[in-house]
Amino acid sequence: MLTLAQIMAVFLKDVRSELRTRYALNALLMFVVTTVAIILFALRGDQPGSTVLAGMFWVSVFFTAMSGLSRSFVSEEERGTTMTLQLIASSTTVYFGKLLFNAVLTLVLVAGVTVVYLIVFPAFEITGMGVFLLTVFLGSLGLASAATIIAAIIAKAGSRGTLYPVLSFPILIVPLMTVMGATVKSLEGVPFSDATVDFVVLISYFMVMTAGSVLLFDYVWKD
Amino acid sequence: MSAVKYGSIILVSFVIIAGIAIPLVPSPQNWLEFPVIPGLEEKARNIFFHVPTAWTTVLAFLVSMVYGFRYLRTRNPDYDQKSVISAGLGLMFCILATVTGALWAKFNWGSYWNWDPRQTSIFILLLIYGAYFSLRSAIELEEKKAALSAVYAIVAGLTVPFFIFIMPRMMTGLHPGAQGDSSGGGPLFQSGMMAGNMRVLFYVSLLGFNLLYVWLFTLRLRIARIEDRQLLSRHTEQ
Amino acid sequence: MRSIVLRAERVSKNFNRRNVFRDISFVLSPGDSLAVTGKNGSGKSTLVKILAGLLAPTNGLVAFESAGTTLNQDEIRPLLGFVSPYLQLYDEFSAVEILNIVARIRSSGAHDPTRRRTLMEQFNLWGRKDDAVRTYSSGMKQRLKYVLALEHSPAILLLDEPTSNLDEDGISAVRSVVAGYGKSGVLVVATNDAVEAAWCSRELKVGI
Numbered sequence: 001m002l003t004l005a006q007i008m009a010v011f012l013k014d015v016r017s018e019l020r021t022r023y024a025l026n027a028l029l030m031f032v033v034t035t036v037a038i039i040l041f042a043l044r045g046d047q048p049g050s051t052v053l054a055g056m057f058w059v060s061v062f063f064t065a066m067s068g069l070s071r072s073f074v075s076e077e078e079r080g081t082t083m084t085l086q087l088i089a090s091s092t093t094v095y096f097g098k099l100l101f102n103a104v105l106t107l108v109l110v111a112g113v114t115v116v117y118l119i120v121f122p123a124f125e126i127t128g129m130g131v132f133l134l135t136v137f138l139g140s141l142g143l144a145s146a147a148t149i150i151a152a153i154i155a156k157a158g159s160r161g162t163l164y165p166v167l168s169f170p171i172l173i174v175p176l177m178t179v180m181g182a183t184v185k186s187l188e189g190v191p192f193s194d195a196t197v198d199f200v201v202l203i204s205y206f207m208v209m210t211a212g213s214v215l216l217f218d219y220v221w222k223d
Numbered sequence: 224m225s226a227v228k229y230g231s232i233i234l235v236s237f238v239i240i241a242g243i244a245i246p247l248v249p250s251p252q253n254w255l256e257f258p259v260i261p262g263l264e265e266k267a268r269n270i271f272f273h274v275p276t277a278w279t280t281v282l283a284f285l286v287s288m289v290y291g292f293r294y295l296r297t298r299n300p301d302y303d304q305k306s307v308i309s310a311g312l313g314l315m316f317c318i319l320a321t322v323t324g325a326l327w328a329k330f331n332w333g334s335y336w337n338w339d340p341r342q343t344s345i346f347i348l349l350l351i352y353g354a355y356f357s358l359r360s361a362i363e364l365e366e367k368k369a370a371l372s373a374v375y376a377i378v379a380g381l382t383v384p385f386f387i388f389i390m391p392r393m394m395t396g397l398h399p400g401a402q403g404d405s406s407g408g409g410p411l412f413q414s415g416m417m418a419g420n421m422r423v424l425f426y427v428s429l430l431g432f433n434l435l436y437v438w439l440f441t442l443r444l445r446i447a448r449i450e451d452r453q454l455l456s457r458h459t460e461q
Numbered sequence: 462m463r464s465i466v467l468r469a470e471r472v473s474k475n476f477n478r479r480n481v482f483r484d485i486s487f488v489l490s491p492g493d494s495l496a497v498t499g500k501n502g503s504g505k506s507t508l509v510k511i512l513a514g515l516l517a518p519t520n521g522l523v524a525f526e527s528a529g530t531t532l533n534q535d536e537i538r539p540l541l542g543f544v545s546p547y548l549q550l551y552d553e554f555s556a557v558e559i560l561n562i563v564a565r566i567r568s569s570g571a572h573d574p575t576r577r578r579t580l581m582e583q584f585n586l587w588g589r590k591d592d593a594v595r596t597y598s599s600g601m602k603q604r605l606k607y608v609l610a611l612e613h614s615p616a617i618l619l620l621d622e623p624t625s626n627l628d629e630d631g632i633s634a635v636r637s638v639v640a641g642y643g644k645s646g647v648l649v650v651a652t653n654d655a656v657e658a659a660w661c662s663r664e665l666k667v668g669i
Contacts, residue, residue: 003569009566010566013562013566020553020554083515083547084550085566087514087541088563089538090538149378150375150378153374157358158361163357171382173347201385205385208381208385209381213378216295223367223516
């Protein structure tokens with residue numbers, strides 16, 4: 001019987017563990033700072049336009065996500081606790097607990113990147129706040145959903161360094177391109193209705209990815 | 224099977240010869256002449272090679288996905304075998320499609336690559352194939368290798384409808400059929416754009432490439448089975 | 462404790478096409494105990510993992526039945542207790558925290574505080590219950606695994622190398638638990654120690 005309490009228990013275990021060890025948060029923070037610093041050096045005072053800013057924003061998010069979202073599964077494998085979790089929880093419980101964790105982590109990450117960009121780039125002005133918030137929210141969900149199933153796969157594959165971005169990138173290109181376009185629209189203050197197409201794509205991507213993952217997760221998780 | 228083998232060789236050879244050799248004239252008199260499409264001229268020949276290879280690579284991927292799914296349900300290694308073989312062929316056709324597409328782009332639009340949605344799509348498919356094989360080579364245990372790559376193929380397959388159908392409609396692009404293209408579905412579905420004999424040759428090419436795929440598939444399957452038998456007999460000898 | 466029957470039918474397992482064991486069949490009713498014996502590498506741990514639902518068999522099936530009906534995975538999970546030296550714990554947490562986490566995930570939090578305390582005292586962990594498990598010795602971790610496995614009063618107890626890492630006191634605690642178990646639950650012990658094998662009424666030899 002799948003209950004919300006059990007899913008929350010898996011989620012909270014990961015959260016508490018993260019707060020104790022601070023593994024992912026540190027990596028994420030370092031990545032955001034590093035990518036923004038590199039971009040600043042490359043620009044040398046030039047002020048990029050909204051298309052470039054939107055692109056850079058999501059590049060920062062993508063790479064930061066790649067450095068941190070695999071942790072929820074990889075740490076279980078590395079510490080050998082996978083077997084314990086398999087023993088006490090059903091596959092679906094584990095999946096939703098980890099998905100929730102990654103979704104929250106991504107939202108925190110994106111919030112962090114937003115704050116940094118607002119501070120560092122004066123041209124990063126969010127004219128269409130509604131569009132921006134919805135874009136960022138839906139984009140984070142889509143990103144987290146894809147990232148979670150891939151993290152589960154590479155954790156079971158021994159997760160040699162570059163495997164995670166190599167597997168994730170092709171399936172994330174669609175939401176990334178969509179979300180970059182929508183972010184440009186939010187920076188330029190385009191009316192909400194112009195962005196509905198993007199929102200529909202992002203919502204359907206999230207739903208398709210999550211539904212597929214739920215059905216396939218058992219084959220990844222169980223030996 | 225020899226029907227498929229000879230059929231594919233004959234058809235593809237025919238298409239290669241006919242596609243390249245049949246002259247383009249302003250008003251064709253007989254069957255062995257193609258009309259000149261203003262703006263395309265000689266470059267129109269690409270349609271005989273590019274579209275079928277692109278179609279075949281998508282087909283190969285779907286086949287790989289289906290076999291992967293059947294492996295997950297039955298754990299029969301034979302399905303995994305077929306899944307990999309199809310993926311390998313799909314990769315080959317994908318490279319062909321990307322190259323013919325880039326050539327088309329260079330001669331029609333000026334540069335080899337423009338990030339038009341369809342070009343991006345074939346690139347994404349190429350990346351997916353690459354990722355699939357990277358994943359397989361990272362795992363040693365056969366059952367894990369088969370199960371995880373099957374799941375990845377299916378997950379990646381879930382995104383295919385997005386970039387093949389939805390994106391090009393959403394974004395303006397140079398490729399026929401994209402949003403900014405006033406001619407609608409491109410030369411294939413537009414009456415009057417492609418002459419009858421060109422259409423016939425095109426469908427012949429499509430059939431030829433599909434038969435080629437089937438033939439190569441069965442060939443590689445037979446090789447794999449022979450290798451398996453050798454491996455098994457070596458094991459039992461020890 | 463519920464009455465559960467554990468049935469194994471022609472279970473076999475291959476790894477990379479190499480066969481580990483085949484055609485393992487048995488039926489265990491409440492009160493039965495089975496010792497799985499064999500040399501190192503014969504597949505004892507593998508068999509116990511298959512019984513615990515952690516590995517899928519290559520062929521054959523493992524079924525848990527209650528009053529004639531076969532139970533599904535979700536129903537079986539709260540009825541199993543499993544101890545193995547390969548089981549790892551979340552050692553940044555304390556013993557009590559781990560027990561709470563497991564109880565919440567396994568059965569939405571329900572647990573009997575008296576039973577927990579009794580078990581922890583029986584395994585001599587009550588004094589260190591709030592210390593991070595990272596600071597535990599391997600013997601203490603093994604004892605905590607027993608508390609984890611027994612807290613929810615499982616109908617089936619699966620033990621892989623039951624006394625590994627344990628000292629005299631630990632071993633006698635396990636022995637008393639096992640003795641109580643033999644009457645109303647189902648017990649499976651994987652071991653190559655003759656003394657441990659003698660705890661059980663039946664024996665199954667695995668491997669050549």
